[in-house]
Amino acid sequence: MAETLLSVQNLSTVFELRGRTMFSKPARLAAVNDVSFDLRKGETLGIVGESGCGKSTLGRSILRLIEPTAGRVVWQGRNLTDLSDGDMRRARRDLSIIFQDPIASLDPRMTVAEIIAEPLRVAEPSLDRKARRERVLKAMDEVGLAPEMASRYPHEFSGGQAQRIGIARAIITEPMLIVCDEPVSALDVSIQAQIVNLLKSLRERLGLTLIFISHDLSVVRLVSDRILVLYLGRVVEIGSRAAVFDAPAHPYSQALLSAAPIPDPVVARQRQRTVLKGDPPSPIDPPSGCAFRTRCPIAEPVCAEEVPPLVAVSEDHRAACLFAGEEARARVARASRAAAPPGAGIAAAPAIGS
Incomplete structure (x- = not known):
């Protein structure tokens, strides 16, 4: 059996909501409630559930893009929730994310090359301009983008092409784990198939481990090895793809x-x-x-x-x-x-x- 890369243990993320008046007590919204699971190397875990069930919050809490309230996220033996900001910044070289809206996730003022290279400036600041350029072109080739596109801007691309830019940005640091936060829900059906096939191919070629968040069960069935079902922030079922679907x-x-x-x-x-x-x-x-x-x-x-x-x-x-x-x-x-x-x-x- 493959080694366990990620262990999520009793993870909870609670938001404090202001009361309607200055005298009202703040309300507590448990977006993620006592979630636990293990993720093995090379595996794709699909996370499904209705809108508002906590799927995206769970994915971002694992990466500490949203700070969890309680629990542990153990990555290769290290508890990410205990790391300082500097240590977490270095750990994120192995952890990446692909966002739902491909256009909104790209800075319109930056060229494609600048967008894709941005994570390298944090993860590998010692790289010179030539080395960064080579890494950018390699990442673009991996996702099917032509080199001449590097100097163009996000508004010049279709949704599918923009998502390929986002995927290139996600793999530029050569991560081990990528959280795919509904990466195809904003795309046309024909383009969805292309992006799903690209992610499957990248997983095999680069040895990636994926957390694939989606409300589309047909897509989840196509890409996932195991399925986790969320309802109101809680895990109600988890198992192999065959077990959950059949x-x-x-x-x-x-x-x-x-x-x-x-x-x-x-x-x-x-x-x-x-x-x-x-x-x-x-x-x-x-x-x-x-x-x-x-x-x-x-x-x-x-x-x-x-x-x-x-x-x-x-x-x-x-x-x-x-x-x-x-x-x-x-x-x-x-x-x-x-x-x-x-x-x-x-x-x-x-x-x-x-």
Whole structure:
């Protein structure tokens, strides 16, 4: 088994929100709540969930772009949360990020060469101008950008080309881990496929380890080795790609997957849909016990009593549900059949997941 590069241990990120008046007490918003997982060398971990579930905050907290409130982020045996600003700056040579909006993440006043070279000025300040130029051209070649593009500005590029610039900037320091924060969600479908294939190719050629954040389940399935499902800042399921997609153990994961589009219309009409009622509760005032219980089709009174721990469903597959696994699937199927009106099998997918 590959070595563990990253170990996230009980990580929480809480934001203090000002009250509406000067006499109101500040509210606490737990964007990331007691998250733990390990990431192996060369692996891609996909992180999925509805908008607002804490995916991006988790990725940025791992890199300390947002300071976590509690917990540990252990990178190759070093606790990143204990490092000084200077030590963290040096550690970031091995850690990088690709942002969601390719245009907004690029400085419009800088040329492509300057944008890509910027991390080198921090990570390797001793490099001379010629050496930086060579590294920039190498990174551009890795992502499929022509050398003559180096002197151009971001507004001269399409979204897909701009994201290639962002990827080149992310790999310029030769990192070991890259957090991909919804890197294709702002792109056209045809361009999404190109960028996903590029990331897969770079992972193989450069030996990268990836955290791939997305709400698009089809993309996550294509690129990930393991899947982590977040709901209201908590991990509700984590396991191998096959385990989570073929046999989801948590009702929330089952609902996300049942909402994902299927290209075969015959199969799509025949499958049973799990329709979630209502919106996710506010992370400022989450429900007691299982946070998903207010929308769960199989919730029982016991679900309100305590937060369910992650329990083993099978080898390398865990879920935070009192009825995880086969029992949850059977209960959800019965609840869906009971709640579904005639003809529900051909109803449009609910607006969750992708």
